[in-house]
Amino acid sequence: MPLASYQTSVPVVVDDAKCIADKGCTVCVDVCPLDVLRISDMTNKAYMAYDECWYCMPCEADCPTGAVTVNIPYLLR
Amino acid sequence: MALDQIVDGLSEVSCDVLVIGGGTAGPMAALKAKLKNPKANVVLLEKANVKRSGAISMGMDGLNNAVIPGYATPEQYTKEITIANDGIVDQKAVYKYAQNCYSIIEELDSFGIRFLKNENGDYAVKKVHHIGTYVLPMPNGETVKKALYRQLRRARILISNRYMATRLLKSTDGRIAGAISVNTRTAEMLVIKAKSVILCMGAAGRLGLPTSGYMFGTYENAANSGDGYSMAYHAGAALANLECYQINPLIKDYNGPACAYVAGPFGAFTANNEGYRFIECDYWSGQMMLEFYNELLSGKGPVFLQLKHLHPDTISEIESTLHKVERPTRGLFQQGRGVDYRSESIEMHISEIGFCSGHSASGVFVDHNARTTVPGLYAAGDMASVPHNYMLGAFTNGSVAGIDAMEFADNHDFAEFDAADVASERDRVMAPTKREDGIPPNQIEYKTRRLVNDYLQPPKVTRKYELGMRRLAEAREDMQERMIARNAHELLRALEVQSIMDCADMAVHASLYREESRWGLYHWRTDFPEKDNENWFCHTLLSKQDGKMTSEKRAVEPYIVPIADEEKDLYDKQRIRATA
Numbered sequence: 260m261p262l263a264s265y266q267t268s269v270p271v272v273v274d275d276a277k278c279i280a281d282k283g284c285t286v287c288v289d290v291c292p293l294d295v296l297r298i299s300d301m302t303n304k305a306y307m308a309y310d311e312c313w314y315c316m317p318c319e320a321d322c323p324t325g326a327v328t329v330n331i332p333y334l335l336r
Numbered sequence: 337m338a339l340d341q342i343v344d345g346l347s348e349v350s351c352d353v354l355v356i357g358g359g360t361a362g363p364m365a366a367l368k369a370k371l372k373n374p375k376a377n378v379v380l381l382e383k384a385n386v387k388r389s390g391a392i393s394m395g396m397d398g399l400n401n402a403v404i405p406g407y408a409t410p411e412q413y414t415k416e417i418t419i420a421n422d423g424i425v426d427q428k429a430v431y432k433y434a435q436n437c438y439s440i441i442e443e444l445d446s447f448g449i450r451f452l453k454n455e456n457g458d459y460a461v462k463k464v465h466h467i468g469t470y471v472l473p474m475p476n477g478e479t480v481k482k483a484l485y486r487q488l489r490r491a492r493i494l495i496s497n498r499y500m501a502t503r504l505l506k507s508t509d510g511r512i513a514g515a516i517s518v519n520t521r522t523a524e525m526l527v528i529k530a531k532s533v534i535l536c537m538g539a540a541g542r543l544g545l546p547t548s549g550y551m552f553g554t555y556e557n558a559a560n561s562g563d564g565y566s567m568a569y570h571a572g573a574a575l576a577n578l579e580c581y582q583i584n585p586l587i588k589d590y591n592g593p594a595c596a597y598v599a600g601p602f603g604a605f606t607a608n609n610e611g612y613r614f615i616e617c618d619y620w621s622g623q624m625m626l627e628f629y630n631e632l633l634s635g636k637g638p639v640f641l642q643l644k645h646l647h648p649d650t651i652s653e654i655e656s657t658l659h660k661v662e663r664p665t666r667g668l669f670q671q672g673r674g675v676d677y678r679s680e681s682i683e684m685h686i687s688e689i690g691f692c693s694g695h696s697a698s699g700v701f702v703d704h705n706a707r708t709t710v711p712g713l714y715a716a717g718d719m720a721s722v723p724h725n726y727m728l729g730a731f732t733n734g735s736v737a738g739i740d741a742m743e744f745a746d747n748h749d750f751a752e753f754d755a756a757d758v759a760s761e762r763d764r765v766m767a768p769t770k771r772e773d774g775i776p777p778n779q780i781e782y783k784t785r786r787l788v789n790d791y792l793q794p795p796k797v798t799r800k801y802e803l804g805m806r807r808l809a810e811a812r813e814d815m816q817e818r819m820i821a822r823n824a825h826e827l828l829r830a831l832e833v834q835s836i837m838d839c840a841d842m843a844v845h846a847s848l849y850r851e852e853s854r855w856g857l858y859h860w861r862t863d864f865p866e867k868d869n870e871n872w873f874c875h876t877l878l879s880k881q882d883g884k885m886t887s888e889k890r891a892v893e894p895y896i897v898p899i900a901d902e903e904k905d906l907y908d909k910q911r912i913r914a915t916a
Contacts, residue, residue, distance in 0.1 A: 260773065290388040292559045293552060294498070294520060294825065297339060309825060311551070313558045314665045317388035331669050335548035335589040 277326035287318035345524035354530035358382035359390020361717030361734030362536035368738030395478035410434035462601035504571040507751035512712035531745035537564025544688025545785035561832035562839040578846035582692035588685040592663040622856030640681035697723035706737035774820035849887035
């Protein structure tokens, strides 16, 4: 069966101006219990690659520069 | 190389004690095992990252079941938990917990975790349970994981993050020999030989589907997909009372606790739409959940947690806890909806089903030494059968498991396993990556969990369960024959679906076996609406025998703390009765 990609607005937002993933930081990617954050090959900044969020907060709480914001996933907002 | 790209690889390591799951029970088990024999190798394997994994990822507001001298005795606590579980309790494990938990509190205190004290320097224990007083707030509860992690580093526990265990290995004589795992970011496989293994893999919290439709909006940490239940089953261990589901009263849509254990002692209460109390006690039990369900159906719903009658300073104090620990995004959620606790009550609903002994009694069967029915295999925390054990139970029983498992490892050599078991597991794990075309794991998971809601959510109707079993079998066939995983992350989800499917099948099997109603809403069978003590005052044990799912009865061990006849039904009297 052919696959289609599915549009979804993701709850975790990263401020590229504050994110220091391009300097080698991977804190948010490391701590996420659901392992849904990645560093972009294009921007070298962190982003939410998979919409599988428990809106739990370690990524936001542990980010050394305050670049990460956790929002409530749209479906339960 | 890019993360998530599949790498073909298989390696093998060995250790004395392997602890699987680094949430709450796991770190304590690993620590105690290592302290018992500092020369031994202890490996702590974790699917996520031990720093922030499990139910207490963001800490916890307090202890829900602290047995503190001067406030409660082990006898009182054992009695309360026995009554709350309709009598189906092996008291020895509960009593041992109640005896040991105070020393664990002192130990946590020495780790830097603080517990609330009053002006006299005594612990400020609060009453939430129906009978006794066991709730102790933790003023710096957000630091629990950090404090634990420090101890693990100090003791030089070997931590392996981002490895998901998939199956246990056994010798031909049935002893534990280790586990097979897969790296969640590369799909490389790792075999870990061990003399003893402790499972601390949390609840089966991704079983039902949240009503929001968001698959990861679960009550439990959504990483807790029931892998431990599934692994224990396939290893031939017995699982106890799985029909005693976990169902919780939660904030509607947010699907986290409101939380009556925090707010209740300040005077908050569960109210119906008329603003009246309808339950005597907010402590989570099946009997309480049944009254909650009845109220919703009676036309007097919705049900709310009401705080608005409290003093604004009190509300601010409650808020500072609710919006800081356990589920800190509660504040963000209420803000988004414009709900201020000072003027509006919190709308509540009934959660999806799961397995969890932390709050109910559905877990891998363990005795008072945390031993499962497989020699050398232990379990602790939410996935082990000691009922209502919460966070402090995970710590305390994790400690028991760690010490006993190291003793076992000290007295046994490695057991030999069959290399063919590793080869066949590798084929099973990697199968979704070998297909060119098929169904992605998220669709199979959604369908499976939607079927769980449609057919398995109580009240349990035999005909619905039979239909559910057929639909689940069809979904299983799709999962086994057609599921695809295009990268290592999808493979992680594909493996989790297989745990979820196993748990759904076990939920059906266990529920159909017990032909009575018990534990309030948790096991309410409309075809057998009465409690039947004559035939069903027993545990049920589910296990894999000759490749088939089998259930059997197991007698309740004689009580060590007697329960008087007039006390036995105290938890059945949850509904507030109208007074003349």
